[in-house]
Amino acid sequence: MSVQPWGEPGSGYPPGKRPAGGWQPAPAVSSQAAMRAGHADRDRTIDVLKAAFAEGRLSVQEYEQRHEAVAAAQTYGQLAALVADLPSGPMTAPSVTAPQPIPATFLLAPPPPPRTTSALAVTSLALSLIGFSLPAVVTGHIARSQIRQRGMDGDWAAVLGLVIGYLGTAFWTLMILLGTV
Structure with a gap:
């Protein structure tokens, strides 16, 4: 097995130089989750948090904690974990899988039959x-x-x-x- 020139496989550090504290590489969940996030990705995540706060889905404390965590997040996986329990945008109502029948109260009455001329x-x-x-x-x-x-x-x-x-x-x-x- 060959050793990568920049260190231990998957660590990003030279051999034996992994720091004791601080940043640790994300566990290999998926290639997308391990990708580093950029400023635009953090901005989109904050937009989702703002929408959730405006809709009353988050309290002030939750919003502040998640906002700080977004600033510290390094990967897509970390950002996704912060908004996993929130919808990605405003929703009018929860989605329903099966169509519900319309109550008879809301159905229009059939039009009256046309009147004949005498x-x-x-x-x-x-x-x-x-x-x-x-x-x-x-x-x-x-x-x-x-x-x-x-x-x-x-x-x-x-x-x-x-x-x-x-x-x-x-x-x-x-x-x-x-x-x-």
């Missing part, structure tokens, strides 16, 4: 426009009665048929009374 109301309007005033008045009154009972549309047509029908009836009555026909 055929008698349309007939009243057509008869009044043609000039059959008396049948227009009769069908208009029947149509308005059915519209109220059955909750139908077309009241405007029945009313218009009635108005034109009454005007036509008044006109013909006046003509007969004056005898000009």
Whole structure:
């Protein structure tokens, strides 16, 4: 086995020159965890701590302790251990694996069925426009009665048929009374 020129394998120190205290190499957990962290990595970790503090996940003491530990951290593994129990960003709600059914209270009511237009109301309007005033008045009154009972549309047509029908009836009555026909 060959010896590395800079010392014992994996220590980073010359042979027999490992310090008694101070920094010790991180245990070989993974290659990523043993990599040295930079200032940007520490800044990102502090951002996660700030978010957790702002959300109420950390007390003032916990935040200060972890903030100091971030400044002293040398590897990704040490930084990861400081935020392992925190989400990496703000969360609105815990994630749910299975979709929950929506309570019936929050479901929209189905739309009401479309209302039909009264055929008698349309007939009243057509008869009044043609000039059959008396049948227009009769069908208009029947149509308005059915519209109220059955909750139908077309009241405007029945009313218009009635108005034109009454005007036509008044006109013909006046003509007969004056005898000009």
